[in-house]
Amino acid sequence: MNVPGGYANEVWRAVRPVDRYQRLLWWCGTAMAASGAVHGAVALVDFAPWWGPVSWRKPVVFGVSFGLMAWAVVWILRQLAARWWIRAGAGLVVLTSVAEAVLITAQRWRGTASHFNQATDTDAAVWSAIGTLVLLLVLGVVVLCVAALVRFEGRPASRVAVLVGLAGVLAAGAIGQKMAAIGEQVFDDTGHVPYEILFGAAGSAKLAHAVGLHGLQLLAVLAILCEAGRLGDRAAGAVTGVAALGFAAAFAAITVTAYDGRAPLHPSAAMGVTLVAGLLAAAAATLVALAHVSPRRGAQSRSAATSAS
Structure with missing residues (x-):
């Protein structure tokens, strides 16, 4: 291991x-x-x-x-x-x-x-x-x-991570644009910077924005581990693809919940199911990646040292 x-x-x-x-x-x-x-x-x-x-x-x-x-x-x-x-x-x-x-x-x-x-x-x-x-x-x-x-x-797993991760960054940018519009409107109306930006009554704009920005890093790490392990290119790409779908589903659920004006812990039934399904898919892909990471470099170095002695 x-x-x-x-x-x-x-x-x-x-x-x-x-x-x-x-x-x-x-x-x-x-x-x-x-x-x-x-x-x-x-x-x-x-x-x-x-x-x-x-x-x-x-x-x-x-x-x-x-x-x-x-x-x-x-x-x-x-x-x-x-x-x-x-x-x-x-x-x-x-x-x-x-x-x-x-x-x-x-x-x-x-x-x-x-x-x-x-x-x-x-x-x-x-x-x-x-x-x-x-x-x-x-x-x-x-x-x-x-x-x-x-x-x-690069290899297929990395390409999946890059494309889906960058798409998340662009989506986060669109969310940030709406946050800016709300903040500017509040300042124009009150003369004060708002304490917090919400979509509707309780939609967490910051959470949706943050998740979109950082899916890239999470998928990148997963792709790297998949490619470093015993999985072939096709299997590594498939595992990363499952994680990317999970991220996309979770991000979509969080974003829709925010735009609906709901607090993160109170999504609609449909968005709650989508969020859980997305998180489970990403978690399962992560476990598969970790299980197949091979200590190949360390093992090779120890093997070479043993042979030399």
């Missing part, structure tokens, strides 16, 4: 940067994730409220989230043709993420809200810049989607 350290090694082998450009993007992601961790420590000692429009939660969540996105982009790049337009799309995703994380963090240190805030000229300029950066990030994601469709050089 493998061990957690073996799983981590397989993932690292698949995602580590292999050229100068990939290393640049990887270090950008690392810097953002580190910034999120540092601001988590600041939040612990500051004792400021975790929730609300002005909180340390935003530098933490956005730093870690964008960091994970940048690492995923490096993994995707490793499996695409080395074309300038593909690299430009990847760079657009990462560099706009860095810029947005910097603006969000700076606004928190200024003690003001980063999102929907148009109280002063500076705040309005920051919010406008964030909106523009999001559009550029989406453009970069679209470029990667096109590249994965026409120039993908």
